[in-house]
Amino acid sequence: MGAMSKKPKEICKWEKGSFDKQMDQLFPIVRDPKFACKTCGRVASARKYLCKALKLPVPSD
Numbered sequence: 001m002g003a004m005s006k007k008p009k010e011i012c013k014w015e016k017g018s019f020d021k022q023m024d025q026l027f028p029i030v031r032d033p034k035f036a037c038k039t040c041g042r043v044a045s046a047r048k049y050l051c052k053a054l055k056l057p058v059p060s061d
């Protein structure tokens with residue numbers, strides 16, 4: 001135990017099933033998404049959280 005305590009920053013690299021245990025870390029990342037990952041389809045507030053970040057279009061309205 002303890003070896004897995006440090007997770008990669010990219011939510012793309014998180015293991016399937018680990019999100020449930022780390023919602024407190026995930027929420028601030030996905031709450032106000034500015035980027036989407038074009039490989040994984042995930043969204044995040046900063047490109048550093050994604051492996052292939054693509055800036056989301058800003059709504060004109």
Ligand SMILES: [Zn+2]
Pocket residue numbers: 012037038039040041042050051052
């Ligand atoms: Zn990705």
